[in-house]
Amino acid sequence: MNKKTRFSTVSLAVLTLLGALHFSISALQAQSVNFAALGSKGGKASASSCVLIDDKGTLATVVELGSDLQNATLVAGGKNVPLKYVVSDADSRVALYQIPVASIGLIQNPIVLGSSLSLKPSQAVYTSATDRSVTARVVSREHRFQGKTLPLAVLRVNHAQDAPLPGSGIYDDEGKLVGLVRQAVHHAPSSSYCLPAEVVSRIRSDHERNGKVSRCWIGIIMDEWVAAPMVESVRPGSPAQRAGLKKGDVILSIGDRSVRNYTEVVDAFYYLVAGESAKFRVLRGTEMKAFDVKPEVSPRS
The missing domain is CATH 2.30.42.10 (PDZ domain)
Structure with missing residues (x-):
């Protein structure tokens, strides 16, 4: 599908460049994925949070531009564990990794995938599947950026404090995953753009059916x-x-x-x-x- 000629879409990479600076080292969590910098110009090391999506050790996370998809290390339980790259999606920057069998126990309790489709403006969401002490609120579902159509809509969420790391889970009242933090909003560090949880399902389905995304x-x-x-x-x-x-x-x-x-x-x-x-x-x-x-x-x- 295209418009009269082609899609008028803007890559989510533009959002990344505007928002990445708002994540500070103090935002790092006890459980994170560290990425080495790409060797090319513009390469940079980064750290993202992650969610465990099954009991077989599959992780989902968001990888920042300039970071090496193939060089990821899980930091959890005081250990650094190299991860096996599985697949990634260029549009969302979501990537899946496999934890080595011997280290699967470092992260407990796989998330339960929910749906973002029913989320409404002002609806309460959370950055923990179980802790309800800190509430975030859905602002909107954004389809455009700087006048151009995004390849997929993102959720804008307001947080009580600075936005969590990329790859952090966003959960509904039932503790189901409804989104993954993509990045902080430029000039609004307590707001984030979040990818709908359905992105993870779409990537897994495509990889299982076709071997790629x-x-x-x-x-x-x-x-x-x-x-x-x-x-x-x-x-x-x-x-x-x-x-x-x-x-x-x-x-x-x-x-x-x-x-x-x-x-x-x-x-x-x-x-x-x-x-x-x-x-x-x-x-x-x-x-x-x-x-x-x-x-x-x-x-x-």
């Missing part, structure tokens, strides 16, 4: 400046054409995500996985129709 394509063209999420054209031989989508269809939902405009379609597309069918509900004239579309790896991936 790739952006998807179904072959529709949309106009960013048209208010309704309307299909401008469908490419011949594309997944969209094979499924039955047509020019003029107004997209109402993609999978379990309702969409009202172009930016919400872009966000929903981020969560599509190549080879995994998704239900597209559309308005065609006065008729409601549904189509199962099987995305393919984007030709630009």
